[in-house]
Every structure is written in structure tokens, then in C-alpha cells.
Amino acid sequence: MSLPRAKLVQNFPGCPVEATLTYLDGKWKGVILFHLMQGTLRFNALRRKLPAVTQRMLTKQLRELEESGLVSRTVYPVVPPRVEYAMTPLGMTLKPVIQALAAWGDDYVFCSPEGRELRLASDGLRAPVAALEV
Numbered sequence: 001m002s003l004p005r006a007k008l009v010q011n012f013p014g015c016p017v018e019a020t021l022t023y024l025d026g027k028w029k030g031v032i033l034f035h036l037m038q039g040t041l042r043f044n045a046l047r048r049k050l051p052a053v054t055q056r057m058l059t060k061q062l063r064e065l066e067e068s069g070l071v072s073r074t075v076y077p078v079v080p081p082r083v084e085y086a087m088t089p090l091g092m093t094l095k096p097v098i099q100a101l102a103a104w105g106d107d108y109v110f111c112s113p114e115g116r117e118l119r120l121a122s123d124g125l126r127a128p129v130a131a132l133e134v
Contacts, residue, residue: 023068024094028053028061033091034098036071040086070094 024030028050035041035049047058062085065071070091076082087095110117 020097023070026061026064028057029065030098030101032058032061032065033070033087033094034102036085036087036091037095037098040084043083043085046085065091 024033031050032046035046041049043058043062046062047053047055050058053061062071062073066073069088072086072088074084074086076084108119110119
């Protein structure tokens, strides 16, 4: 398993944005937190909400979120085993950040069969996301 960026540095960088993003680094972590904001979810329920993620990647991202203290994992000793994931109180402090990202996406990101597009706020123009990436 590869190490998240947060584990690769001895000290956090001076920029608080970069330091915060080290905990959210990963394609699925923000989406996982978004779904866990609504409440506790079992592994398969979370997996159904993220159909594009593999079981291995979801497990990896959940473990990293658990290691950082943003998500808690509860295992119930029943057959078959039942595992539930929930945001910790520390994780819930990210709720305004995740909500802001969701609101921005609702306002400016448009998905169509051809792909994703961004609508520029000031002039209403649309540009393909790939064209805006550096």
C-alpha cells in the first residue's frame, strides 16, 4: 500500500491549505466524507453510493481516513461480520468544507453524456474541464 502524502513529510508545510489537503488527498476521500456526513454507513452501502470505486480502493481510502482520525470503524462480532463507518467529531469539523465543495460543484460543474464542463461564473461561458486543467 502506498503511503499518503501526509506520511511522507516529517513536518507539515507552512501553508495550511496544503496541510489540510494532505488528509483529503485521494480521489475518493472527499466523496466518502460527503456520504458519511448524512450518517453511519455499512461498507456495502457506501460501495453502492460509489459505483466507480473498486473494493480495494474503497478499503484503502477508508483505512487512511480512519488512521487520520476523520472516520471511525466499528466491527460487530456477528456472522457474517458487520462493519460500519461514521465520521468522528474531528471529521465532522470538515462538514462546512465538504458542503462548500458540493455547493460549488452544483453551481459550476455540469455533467453531460459528452463529459464534464465548467461554467465560468462571470460570463456564463462553458469550457471543457480538460481544457481548464494545467
